[in-house]
Amino acid sequence: MKNLTKSHRALAAAAVIALPLGLAACGDDGGGSGGEAKLTLAHSYTEDQPQHTCGAEVIKKGVEDAGVDLTVEIFPASQLGGDADRIASVQSGDIDIDIQGASALAAVYEPVGVLDAAYAFPDADALDNYFTSGAVDQLKEDFKAASDVSILGAWSAGARQFTANEPIREPADLDGLRMRFPGSPQFLLNAKALGAKATEVAYEELYLALQQGVVDGQENPIVNIQATNLVEVQDYLSMSNHQQNSNLIVAGPAYDDLTDEQKSALDDAVADAVEQMPGCVEKAEKEILDGYEAEDSIEIVDDVDTEAFSEQTDAWFRENLEGDSLAVYESIKDSQQ
Template sequence: MSIRPHRRTRALLSLSVVALLALAACGDDGGDTSPEDGATDAGGAATTDAGATDGATEGGADEGAGGDEEPVELSFANSYPDTHPHNECGAFVVRDTLGEGDSGISIEVFSNSQLGPDAERFTSVASGDIDIDIQGSSAISASFPEIGALDAAYAFEGPDALFEFVDSPAFEDLQERMLEATGVRVLDVWYFGMRHFTANQPIRTSEDFSGLRMRFPDSPQYLANAEALGATAVPVAFEEVYLALQQGTIDGQENPIPTIRDLNLPEVQSHVSLTGHQVGSVLAIVSEDTWQSLSQGQQEALQAAISETRDGDRQCVEDAEAELVQQWQDEGTMEVVEDVDREAFAQQAEEYFMENYSGDQLALYEQIREIANQ
């Protein structure tokens, strides 16, 4: 039996050979690649099968596949550095779990946007050039607009509410609609972290945004979040956030706690306000062409490996959040503002989205809010 490398993987291997020959001839100069906004922007529900075939989560990655599967190598792409929880506690765990089983599946992880930024990678997953990926809802919404509602400000109170929705029939219906519309299958959802604001002053209410230019990612949903919260949004490339703050082009920004650390923002921002205005999440997705090329046992093994990683990945993200906030408080690195009027922000956001969403996006938002408020 021979391994059937994915065509994108074969191309990358060929490129790697060319690159090595070039380095040998020209020296060792190289450069860094910067992650997309979702990469370093980074769930108490019980582990779910998230639409798996029966027995996938009960049997685990080792069962149901048998020992005589034809070996396959799958690419697993993401935007995160190797040290991010979505790799250390996510993609690498999936790779190792499948590698230790007898499903015949081996995973090659392409981290740190090696295979391109989010929007480009989603297109590559849809075409089958990338097998598995991790994508935020806002990035996917360029191809499937309604799913952007998952990233609406204060759509969820916290990760527990997020996973209550993910484990509901409503999310199963969403998965089916997305598969039909895009040819991409959602295997599960991982927690990404709570998004908070930084500035050189506290932000407790929407009035505190007055006169501030706040950086938001340049996507329709994030810009809608800014409007819903009463902020003046300035789209700035992720790689330019630090410099824009340093030069005064913008006055503040919003991101999860680990990203604020990774961008060295405590050097140019004095306050972090724990608004928790968005429960960040990412979707583990697979090309439907890839999925259908797998045997039933391999499908079960892949689904189980992704879903069984969810809780551990969430724990890693939450540990990083708590440790960094405590460190900043203890060392005085940043002033941590906890007395935020989240209730007023949440009410304001809900009123905005109920008035401005329409069609399928409004229907999904209403489902989310109904389940989240139970």
């Protein structure tokens, strides 16, 4: 997925920059009647990925069906900038709602990135439980205080898996492999905790880097592996499930300017999307994996020693994380007791 050029992003931003200003008329006392307000919702995914079809579109439909004089305009595929650019735009009010990975949000509040720590959550249900049990409340408050951005909800967009030209079944199998990890601090910490040698390569350049042998392997959710055709340049898909690929739904200052009725409609729409996402991701992944097996396009390794990986990463994070980041990690693990 390519971002728009700088000039195109500027034009897109110019088209929506005035929108949040219209929300001020709604007031925040629950009794505003400033007419219809429009929210912009941005994300980096293609229109056929679950984050769009079962995420952004569900939020849009839920809000607009509520009949509270509120509409949502979606800008997919990084049309309004990459992750690092968009969180700044959410803070400034140029984008109202964004779907972001926790690691990208760490640019404005570092401890939130710990949500993406390797094996922090054993599965999508554990992540959902953390966000619905109240255990996340302190993190949400601290994030809001640091960034003036609200976390409305979160889901797992599937577990991240390893691909390489040899199987990865245990931590020792990563020795000597040049594994591509995203360049955000939490992902690089994950590489260390997993025992991998991290090599930074842009997502858009990953296929070519694998094809040319610049890197030996990589890690991504199955839907991303499929979207970039990585099975064409990798021999093994090792089902390590080493990280729940988090998506947080965040909202900037416009959220605080909504009426209580509009806030409730938006909150309910986000909750609906959060509820639907696991089924959508599971269906998409099953279709992809069934296709791989039918076409024999890549060998699927399903006997990965995830317990060995999990024990290793847990010990590493408890020893190396500090302060608020360690507190977040411990709160995640405590929520699973």
